[in-house]
Structures are given as structure tokens and as C-alpha cells.
Amino acid sequence: MNKNIPIISSLKEMNDFSKELKRDDGKIAFVATMGALHEGHLSLVSKANQIAGHTVVSIFVNPTQFDENEDFNIYTRDLAGDIEKLTPFKIDAVFSPKAEDIYHENFQTYVEVAGLQKELCGKSRPGHFRGVATVVLKLFNIVLPDYAVFGQKDFQQLKIIERFVKDLHLDVEIVPMPIVREEDGLAISSRNAYLSEDERASAVSLSKALSAIRESFQNGCRHAESLVLQGEEILLSNNVTDIDYLEIRDSENLELIKTAQSGNLVAVAARIGNTRLIDNIIL
Ligand code: AMP
Numbered sequence: 001m002n003k004n005i006p007i008i009s010s011l012k013e014m015n016d017f018s019k020e021l022k023r024d025d026g027k028i029a030f031v032a033t034m035g036a037l038h039e040g041h042l043s044l045v046s047k048a049n050q051i052a053g054h055t056v057v058s059i060f061v062n063p064t065q066f067d068e069n070e071d072f073n074i075y076t077r078d079l080a081g082d083i084e085k086l087t088p089f090k091i092d093a094v095f096s097p098k099a100e101d102i103y104h105e106n107f108q109t110y111v112e113v114a115g116l117q118k119e120l121c122g123k124s125r126p127g128h129f130r131g132v133a134t135v136v137l138k139l140f141n142i143v144l145p146d147y148a149v150f151g152q153k154d155f156q157q158l159k160i161i162e163r164f165v166k167d168l169h170l171d172v173e174i175v176p177m178p179i180v181r182e183e184d185g186l187a188i189s190s191r192n193a194y195l196s197e198d199e200r201a202s203a204v205s206l207s208k209a210l211s212a213i214r215e216s217f218q219n220g221c222r223h224a225e226s227l228v229l230q231g232e233e234i235l236l237s238n239n240v241t242d243i244d245y246l247e248i249r250d251s252e253n254l255e256l257i258k259t260a261q262s263g264n265l266v267a268v269a270a271r272i273g274n275t276r277l278i279d280n281i282i283l
Contacts, residue, residue: 005083006093011142014095018144021092027052030145032136035059036076036190037085040180044149045089047177056143058095065131076190102138110134113160119254120156120267124244129160136161140172149175153187155280187279194275205238206268206279213266217283224248224260244269251282
């Protein structure tokens with residue numbers, strides 16, 4: 001139990017604090033978030049507590065991963081509420097930097113994972129993964145984690161982070177964690193709070209479509225197009241008509257596949273009202 005979690009906003013202070021934690025072979029596990037914490041985030045924090053002696057959580061709504069039509073301005077910001085949710089855990093510090101410090105004057109350097117960032121969400125959110133990869137590398141350089149825990153909820157993001165960690169020879173181990181769901185199957189997301197009652201009822205069809213695809217796969221169907229059609233029917237019959245993608249892809253290089261096999265990614269993104277939701281499963 002930690003009732004007095006230090007909240008650090010200065011980049012230098014955070015970096016000095018981490019160096020101090022790492023003295024005498026101390027290890028840091030890091031959880032990067034945009035706040036509005038929920039059970040999904042807390043599962044990552046709990047994992048961080050298990051794998052290292054020290055845990056640092058960042059709360060930063062990163063402007064460069066939103067485009068101008070997205071929800072940056074209305075994204076829930078509730079630092080006090082988030083800190084409250086973290087009190088059952090052992091947290092050495094919450095890092096909550098200011099955007100003007102992260103993106104200082106004349107900032108002009110970005111991380112691009114050329115291939116992976118083009119697929120899936122990269123198509124409808126141009127620049128999104130460039131913003132994500134850039135901020136995650138910055139956070140790693142400031143927080144100096146030995147481990148960084150990320151959710152499979154953002155599967156493409158996880159693959160992009162794993163890719164640049166390898167490509168740029170970073171000394172941090174990426175630890176993936178499964179998707180935490182509501183009882184009815186809806187993947188927990190900070191954006192679920194935007195849904196009206198009717199939209200919430202439709203939203204559950206994303207996970208239902210994925211489960212139906214998995215069931216059909218388990219019953220022997222391997223034809224990706226037929227599997228996807230079965231999922232699309234479930235979405236459409238639940239008033240989810242604005243489907244960004246529902247696809248079966250290789251779970252490492254994210255390439256589209258024609259014949260499904262175990263280990264493939266089934267990923268969906270759809271807009272329900274004004275809210276864009278994503279979900280996925282591994283076959
Ligand atoms: P966000 O605050 O949305 O940027 O998410 C921060 C981290 O929490 C990312 O690694 C997400 O993948 C992870 N995360 C978000 N929702 C869930 C969930 N339902 N289950 C597991 N991890 C999640």
C-alpha cells in the first residue's frame with residue numbers, strides 16, 4: 001500500500017529519480033498510460049509490481065498521436081482520481097510531464113516504424129503510430145526502465161514498440177499482457193465512457209464477432225474471407241455499420257492472410273457514434 005505516491009513532472013527530476021532507483025542493481029518496470037485509469041491499466045501495474053522491485057507509471061495524454069479530428073481535447077484527465085486508483089499498488093513514482101517539456105521548442109525528431117505503422121489503424125489514423133513510437137522512446141529515455149509492460153488491447157502498438165526496441169538496440173524488455181474485458185466481453189477502454197446506453201449495447205458486438213470467428217475457426221473453417229464475413233454479419237446486425245476494418249493477419253508482420261491458422265491475429269476497429277473502438281483476439 002502506498003498512500004503518498006510522488007508525482008514528478010520535471011523530466012530531469014524523473015531521470016535523476018530513476019537513476020537513484022537503479023543504483024545497487026535496482027530494476028524498474030514501467031507502465032505508460034494516458035490516464036483515465038481502469039482495470040486494464042491496473043493489470044499492467046500489477047504485473048510491473050511482480051516483475052521488478054520498482055514501478056513507475058506515466059500519465060501523459062500525448063498530443064502527437066491524435067490528429068485534429070480526434071478526441072485529444074475531450075480525453076479524460078483526472079490525475080487525482082488516477083492516483084487514488086494506484087494506491088493499492090507499490091508505485092515509486094507517477095511521471096506526469098508537461099507537453100511543452102516533452103515537445104520542447106524546435107522539436108523535430110520522430111520515430112517511424114516504416115512497415116508496421118502502415119497497416120490496420122495506421123491507415124485511418126495517419127501519423128498516430130509515429131506519435132506513439134516517438135513518445136514511448138522519449139519516455140524510455142527519461143524513465144530508464146528495465147521492463148515495460150504493454151497491453152495486447154493495442155496489439156499493433158505493441159508490435160511497433162517491440163520492433164523499434166529491437167531495431168534501435170534498446171535495453172528494455174517488453175512485457176505483453178492480455179486484454180482485460182467487462183463481464184460481457186467488451187474490451188475495457190477509457191473511450192467506453194463516451195458511449196450512450198444504446199451504443200454500449202452495440203459495442204459488445206465487437207468482442208462477439210471476434211469470438212464467433214474463433215469458434216468457427218475451432219470448428220474447422222480456415223477461409224479468412226468467410227470467417228471475416230461471419231464476424232461482419234454480427235457487427236451489422238448490432239447496428240455497427242461504420243467498420244474501419246475486421247481482418248485476419250499474421251500476428252508478427254501484420255500481413256493479411258488468406259488461410260487462417262493458429263496464432264493469427266483477428267483485429268477489429270469500428271466507430272460507434274463518435275467513438276472509435278478497437279479489439280482483437282489471437283486464434
Ligand atoms: P492508454 O492509456 O490507452 O494509452 O493505454 C495504456 C496501456 O494500457 C497500453 O499498453 C494499453 O494497451 C493498455 N490497456 C488499455 N486497455 C487495456 C485492456 N482492456 N486490457 C489490457 N491492457 C489495456
